[in-house]
Amino acid sequence: MSNPQQRKQMSVLDRAQRYLPQLVVAPPFLLLVFFVYGFIAWTGFISLTNSRMLPTFDFQGIQQYVRLLAMDRWNVAFHNLLIFGSLYILFSITIGCVLAVLLDQRIRAEGALRTIYLYPMAISFIVTGTAWKWILNPSLGIESYMQKLGWESFQFDWIVNRDMAIYVVVLAAVWQASGFVMALFLSALRTVDEDIIRAAHLDGASTTRIYFGIILPSLRPVFLSAFVILAHLSIKSFDLVVALTNGGPGYSSTLPANFMYEMAFRRNQIGLGAASAMMMLATVAAIIVPYLYSELRAKRHG
Amino acid sequence: MAEPKTLPGANGKRHLLGRLFIWTLLLAAAVLYLGPIYVVLSTSLKDLAEIRAGALLDLPHELNFTAWREAWSSACIGVRCEGLRPYFLNSVIMSVPSVAISTLIGALSGYALSLFRFRGANIIFALMLFGCFIPFQIVILPMAQTLGYLGIANSITGLIVVHTIYGISFTTLFFRNYYVSVPQELVRAATMDGAGFFRIFWHIMLPLSVPIIVVSVIWQFTQVWNEFLFGASFTSGGSQPVTVALNNLINSTTSVKQYNVDMAAALIAAAPTLVVYIIAGRFFVRGLTAGAVKG
Numbered sequence: 001m002s003n004p005q006q007r008k009q010m011s012v013l014d015r016a017q018r019y020l021p022q023l024v025v026a027p028p029f030l031l032l033v034f035f036v037y038g039f040i041a042w043t044g045f046i047s048l049t050n051s052r053m054l055p056t057f058d059f060q061g062i063q064q065y066v067r068l069l070a071m072d073r074w075n076v077a078f079h080n081l082l083i084f085g086s087l088y089i090l091f092s093i094t095i096g097c098v099l100a101v102l103l104d105q106r107i108r109a110e111g112a113l114r115t116i117y118l119y120p121m122a123i124s125f126i127v128t129g130t131a132w133k134w135i136l137n138p139s140l141g142i143e144s145y146m147q148k149l150g151w152e153s154f155q156f157d158w159i160v161n162r163d164m165a166i167y168v169v170v171l172a173a174v175w176q177a178s179g180f181v182m183a184l185f186l187s188a189l190r191t192v193d194e195d196i197i198r199a200a201h202l203d204g205a206s207t208t209r210i211y212f213g214i215i216l217p218s219l220r221p222v223f224l225s226a227f228v229i230l231a232h233l234s235i236k237s238f239d240l241v242v243a244l245t246n247g248g249p250g251y252s253s254t255l256p257a258n259f260m261y262e263m264a265f266r267r268n269q270i271g272l273g274a275a276s277a278m279m280m281l282a283t284v285a286a287i288i289v290p291y292l293y294s295e296l297r298a299k300r301h302g
Numbered sequence: 303m304a305e306p307k308t309l310p311g312a313n314g315k316r317h318l319l320g321r322l323f324i325w326t327l328l329l330a331a332a333v334l335y336l337g338p339i340y341v342v343l344s345t346s347l348k349d350l351a352e353i354r355a356g357a358l359l360d361l362p363h364e365l366n367f368t369a370w371r372e373a374w375s376s377a378c379i380g381v382r383c384e385g386l387r388p389y390f391l392n393s394v395i396m397s398v399p400s401v402a403i404s405t406l407i408g409a410l411s412g413y414a415l416s417l418f419r420f421r422g423a424n425i426i427f428a429l430m431l432f433g434c435f436i437p438f439q440i441v442i443l444p445m446a447q448t449l450g451y452l453g454i455a456n457s458i459t460g461l462i463v464v465h466t467i468y469g470i471s472f473t474t475l476f477f478r479n480y481y482v483s484v485p486q487e488l489v490r491a492a493t494m495d496g497a498g499f500f501r502i503f504w505h506i507m508l509p510l511s512v513p514i515i516v517v518s519v520i521w522q523f524t525q526v527w528n529e530f531l532f533g534a535s536f537t538s539g540g541s542q543p544v545t546v547a548l549n550n551l552i553n554s555t556t557s558v559k560q561y562n563v564d565m566a567a568a569l570i571a572a573a574p575t576l577v578v579y580i581i582a583g584r585f586f587v588r589g590l591t592a593g594a595v596k597g
Contacts, residue, residue, distance in 0.1 A: 020499040021414035028411045028470050029426060035441065035467050036433045042444040055447065099331060102324050115583055116332045119339075122579035122586060123572040124528030126545045130552050130568040131338040134345065134561060135358070145358040179335065183587045236437045239530040243549055257531075260439040265535060270443060277439040288435045296424045 040281065047274035055270055064275035073251050074276065077259040080166045081283075084173070084255060085234035091174045093226050096181025101211060103182070104189045114186070117179035125176070129243025132172040133159065165245050165253035172244055173237065181226050188222040189215065228291045235284050256280050346370060346565035353561050369562035373570055377563050379551050380539065386567050388540065389547035393527055393574075396458050396543055400465035401522040407466075408473020408518060409511065413503050415474065416481035417489075427478065433471030441468075442535045449536060456537050464536065465526045472525070473518050476589070480514040481507060513585070520582055521589035524575050544571045 050060050068074050099117060103110050120128065135141050138157040146154035158164035192215055200210050238257035241247055247254035247262075254262070256276055264273030345353060346369050347362040375385040382388075415427055445464060446455070454460035484507070492502045533543040542550075548571045552564050579586050 021417045024414040024499070025411050025418075025426065028407050028474065029430060031467060032430050032433050032470060035445075036436060037429075039441040039444040040436070043440050046443060055443070095331075099328070102328055105324055107324070107328065113328055113332055115580070116335050118583065118587065119576065119579060120335065121590065122524060122575045124530065124545050124575070126528075126530055126549050127568045127572040128338075130548065130564065131342045133552070134565065135338060135341055140353065140356050140561070141358055144356045148356055175335070175338070180590055183590060187587070232435050238439075239545070242530070242534075243552065246553060257437060257439055261531070261535070264443055274443060277437070277443070280437045281440045284435055284437055288432065292428050292431060296428055
C-alpha cells in the first residue's frame, strides 16, 4: 500500500470506479429517454399533422385537437372517464380501507381472507371482463337466474343498457382493485405506533374513535398513494372495456384509451389518435408529476 | 411492528357482537370476491344444455371436461381451430426472456442509481420512474413504426423487446429502493478492501437480493402475461399472446356461443398468474406496494 506507484494506479482505478455507476445507468436511461420521451415527442408531433393512414409531416397546428374536442365520441369517452375514474377510486378506497381495518382486528383466518380479497389483482383484465360479461348477460346470467328463482321483476341489464354500461365497468374494476387497496392499507396499519393507540385506549377512547381520530388520519400518505395509483390506472383502462362491453352499446361505454385505439388502428385516423393519446398523457401527468415531485423531495430531506 | 395488537376490539367475549359483525362482513366480502371465479369454473364444467337451462349459480350436475379440452386444443380462434394452446405457448415464449432481461437490467441500474450521490440523481431517477405511469397509448404509434423498421413487426420477438423496455422502469424502481436500504457501511467496507463496482454487486448485493428478485420476476411476469394493448396492437394471427386470443375467442360471433368453452379458456389464460399468486402471494403484494413509490 505504501508504494507510491501503486497508490497512483489505485487512484486512476478509483476515478474509473467513480464513474462506473453513471456508465451502467446510461444505457437503460438512454433507452427510456428514446422509447418514452422520444416517442412522446413523436406522438406529440404527429398530433399536429393531418396524418391519416400513415404518419405524414404536414404540419397543420392544433386542428386535430379542435376536431377531437368537437367529436361526440371523444366527449362521451372523456365524460365516461370522469364517471368511471371517480367511482372506481371512491369505491376501491372505501372498500379496501374497510376490509383492511376489519382484517386488522386480529382475525384468525387473516391470511386466507387476504388471499381471497387480492387474487383478482393477479388475473388479466381480459379474464375479469370475460367473467363479468358472462355473469351479467341478461339472457343466461344473474338476471335470468334470479327470475327463475321466482323473483320475476328482478332486473340487472346494465351491460346492454346505454346509460348504465359504464357502471358495469366500474363494478368489475372495483372487484379487481379493492383487494389491492386493502393490501396497501393493511401493511400501513401494521406500522402504526402501538403506544399511541394504547395511550388513547387508556384515555377511554373507543375503537371507532381511535380509528377515525388517530389511525386513519395518520395513514394520509397511503390514501394519497392509493389515489394516485388508482387514478392513473383508470386513465390507462383499456382491456377491461374491450372484454366486458367492447365500448358498447354503441360507443356508450368507451374510455379515452379505447377511443385512441379505435382511431389509430381501425379508422386510419392516426393524427386524431395521437391527439387523444396526448390528452391522456396530459391527464396522467397532471396527477403523477406533482406526486413524484413531492415524493422524491420528501425522500431527499428525510 | 410484528407484535400482536392489544386493541380493545380484540378482547373476546365482551365484544362478541362486534366480532360477529366483523366476521359477517368479512365472509360476505369473501363470497363476493370468490363468486365470479366460482361461476366461471362451474360454467366451464357444464354442458351447453345445462347452461341454457339458466342455472348460473348451481353446481354442475356432473364434471364434464370436454369444454376444457376444446378450449385448449380445438376451439376456433379466427381461422385456426387449434384452441388456445399455440397462443399460450406464445405467451410463455414472450414472458420468459422479457422478465429475465428486464430484471437483470433493473438490478444493475437500480444498484448503480442507489450509489448516486450527486445533485440531479433524483431527476434521473424521476425521469425513469415516470415511465411506470405513462399510458401506453402514447407510445404505440411510434413503436409500431419502429418495430417495422427493425423487421420485428407482428412477431413475438417484437413483443419481447417492447415488454423488456417498458419493464425497465419498474424493475429499476424495485431494485433501487431495495438497495438504498442496504446499510452503506457494507458497501464502504468492501470498497476499502478494494472491491470494485461489479465485485460488490456480484458478491455482496446479489446474494442479498433474493427477495427483491422474486418480487421483480413475479411483478414482471404478471404484467407481461396479462398485457393486452401491445399484443393487440403489434401482432395478428399466429403470433398473438394468449390474452388477445382469448378476447378473439370470446368476441367471435361466427358460431354458436359455447359459453363453457369460453369460460374454460378464460381459466386457462388466467392459470399461470393465479398459480404464481397462490404460491408466492407475499412477494406479489410487495411488488404491488413497491409500485406505490414509497420505499
